[in-house]
Amino acid sequence: MMIAKEENNIFLKQSNLKQNYAISTEKLNIYYGDHHVIKDVSLNIPEKVVFAIMGPSGCGKSTMLRAFNRLLELNEKAKVKGDIKVFGKSIYKMNPIKVRRIVGMVFQHPNPFPHMSIRDNVALGLKLNKLVKSKKEINERVEWALKKAALWEEVKNKLDEPASALSGGQQQRLCIARVVAMKPKVILMDEPTSNLDPISTKKIEELIDELKREVTIVIVTHSPAQAARVSDYVAFLYLGKLIEVGSTVDMFENPKEKLTEEYLTGRMG
Amino acid sequence: MSKEERYIDTFKYFLLPFCLFVFGLFALMLAVYFSASIPIFQHEGIKIYTTNIWRASENPNKEFYGVLAAIYGSVYTSVLAILIALPLSVSFAVFVIDYAPQKVKEPLIVATDVMAGLPTIIYGIWGAFVLVPLLKKYVMDPLYAYLSFIPLFSFKPVTGYSYFSAGVLLGIMVTPFASAIIREAYRSLPFMYREAIYSLGATRYEATKILIKEIKPAIVAGLLLAFGRAIGETVAVSLVIGNTFNISPSLFAPGYTISSLIANQFGNAFIYKYMVSALFAAGLSLFFIGLAVNILGILILRRYGHVR
Numbered sequence: 001m002m003i004a005k006e007e008n009n010i011f012l013k014q015s016n017l018k019q020n021y022a023i024s025t026e027k028l029n030i031y032y033g034d035h036h037v038i039k040d041v042s043l044n045i046p047e048k049v050v051f052a053i054m055g056p057s058g059c060g061k062s063t064m065l066r067a068f069n070r071l072l073e074l075n076e077k078a079k080v081k082g083d084i085k086v087f088g089k090s091i092y093k094m095n096p097i098k099v100r101r102i103v104g105m106v107f108q109h110p111n112p113f114p115h116m117s118i119r120d121n122v123a124l125g126l127k128l129n130k131l132v133k134s135k136k137e138i139n140e141r142v143e144w145a146l147k148k149a150a151l152w153e154e155v156k157n158k159l160d161e162p163a164s165a166l167s168g169g170q171q172q173r174l175c176i177a178r179v180v181a182m183k184p185k186v187i188l189m190d191e192p193t194s195n196l197d198p199i200s201t202k203k204i205e206e207l208i209d210e211l212k213r214e215v216t217i218v219i220v221t222h223s224p225a226q227a228a229r230v231s232d233y234v235a236f237l238y239l240g241k242l243i244e245v246g247s248t249v250d251m252f253e254n255p256k257e258k259l260t261e262e263y264l265t266g267r268m269g
Numbered sequence: 270m271s272k273e274e275r276y277i278d279t280f281k282y283f284l285l286p287f288c289l290f291v292f293g294l295f296a297l298m299l300a301v302y303f304s305a306s307i308p309i310f311q312h313e314g315i316k317i318y319t320t321n322i323w324r325a326s327e328n329p330n331k332e333f334y335g336v337l338a339a340i341y342g343s344v345y346t347s348v349l350a351i352l353i354a355l356p357l358s359v360s361f362a363v364f365v366i367d368y369a370p371q372k373v374k375e376p377l378i379v380a381t382d383v384m385a386g387l388p389t390i391i392y393g394i395w396g397a398f399v400l401v402p403l404l405k406k407y408v409m410d411p412l413y414a415y416l417s418f419i420p421l422f423s424f425k426p427v428t429g430y431s432y433f434s435a436g437v438l439l440g441i442m443v444t445p446f447a448s449a450i451i452r453e454a455y456r457s458l459p460f461m462y463r464e465a466i467y468s469l470g471a472t473r474y475e476a477t478k479i480l481i482k483e484i485k486p487a488i489v490a491g492l493l494l495a496f497g498r499a500i501g502e503t504v505a506v507s508l509v510i511g512n513t514f515n516i517s518p519s520l521f522a523p524g525y526t527i528s529s530l531i532a533n534q535f536g537n538a539f540i541y542k543y544m545v546s547a548l549f550a551a552g553l554s555l556f557f558i559g560l561a562v563n564i565l566g567i568l569i570l571r572r573y574g575h576v577r
Contacts (some may be wrong), residue, residue: 219348
């Protein structure tokens with residue numbers, strides 16, 4: 001199997017460029033018990049772009065994403081080797097709580113706390129990290145975040161109702177608002193639309209396009225079509241190995257690896 | 270309709286008799302308790318529940334029974350038990366699931382499950398010989414000595430057998446039981462909520478605080494069942510409560526409970542004309558207390574939006 005080569009590819013080159021990447025990994029290896037999930041992945045993700053990590057189910061993309069904010073540590077069996085840097089600083093030299101404040105996350109299943117009110121769900125991260133102090137500031141930030149997540153108009157009259165009252169698509173946008181409220185620098189999205197209907201999916205994708213002006217978005221998807229729609233750059237992951245990485249347009253028009261081409265044309269996946 | 274669908278459909282006729290049997294047992298028992306209580310109701314009316322008198326006499330006209338002290342004692346000790354079991358069982362459940370090292374997790378779970386299943390006389394004897402003297406020496410005597418101006422502590426603990434002893438013992442007895450229910454609910458909370466709360470930068474303590482709120486219904490359910498066990502508990506309680514017809518707000522006063530009353534008086538009840546009926550009427554009150562507690566539980570759960 002061919003593996004992506006370093007030469008002339010800024011996404012792979014190690015730290016010899018001065019540019020600050022939002023996230024960069026160095027020889028990242030992840031193990032679940034005896035299972036080697038991610039194999040020697042070195043990757044640079046530039047700032048303020050939408051970066052897609054694409055690959056078939058089980059290729060390790062969600063696992064890799066969870067390493068970026070140290071959420072993988074919730075799983076006792078998972079072990080990480082190699083280094084991950086966020087804006088040039090190793091996340092293993094930072095408090096995990098601080099890492100998660102800078103690197104927010106949106107999950108595959110919309111997971112707002114169902115019995116908590118819509119307002120409290122959005123304010124949760126703010127309160128936990130004591131980012132804003134007064135009640136007034138919290139309410140302002142909640143409104144701001146809900147507007148950013150294009151949900152404000154739908155919920156402004158029922159902020160104190162439980163989150164379970166919302167539809168699946170609305171709940172996912174609520175989760176985006178919850179992350180956005182903390183003003184993170186990077187948002188990780190783990191197949192954020194895989195459980196949503198096409199209309200909700202479209203709304204989320206529009207939102208991603210809107211958000212990338214201010215934050216870096218790393219989105220995991222098993223759908224090449226979605227990667228093509230939303231991302232500026234894309235990495236193709238197969239069986240834990242990084243096969244190819246580059247600008248989305250280039251890769252879709254002219255894939256360099258045979259595996260990538262097979263995946264994109266639907267012959268594999 | 271296909272053959273398979275018909276099979277699934279007829280399954281309900283197979284299940285129905287079992288359902289009727291369970292419900293029928295309940296209805297029948299209620300009917301028996303009610304009909305057996307009729308003589309005492311005819312003899313003295315509602316006063317069986319509103320007075321605190323226990324007068325047995327060979328002359329039926331002089332017999333008079335009032336079980337208010339026992340009803341009061343049952344509710345008082347069970348509420349005490351729940352107040353003790355709530356913090357114990359929730360803390361234990363959280364510790365076992367979130368904090369206990371993998372190696373001690375299973376032994377802890379097995380130990381508490383064994384405790385939940387122990388015969389209650391085991392607790393009773395331990396309570397009477399170990400717990401009560403300890404409580405008297407280290408809790409009741411000091412509290413009485415320094416805080417007896419508070420009505421709760423105003424009764425001089427002579428023997429130590431009291432509402433307080435019964436409440437503490439019951440609290441200890443129902444904790445493994447309530448904790449098992451709360452623990453399983455906490456364990457089965459979807460992992461995505463744990464991920465959500467940690468991804469927002471929560472510490473472990475903060476995550477626990479938020480997650481525990483998500484299982485409030487299970488906590489309520491666990492405590493309701495625990496309350497049911499506490500109020501029905503007989504032998505252990507009668508060993509430590511003092512078995513005295515007494516109504517007092519003071520924790521250290523002796524009292525009675527319905528089930529210990531029935532157990533203690535049952536042996537000689539046949540000598541008297543109305544006593545058996547009075548004991549059945551006392552038992553009947555437990556049905557109503559159980560009903561009231563369950564309705565309360567449904568109302569609490571409805572407030573959280575879990576029962577519609």
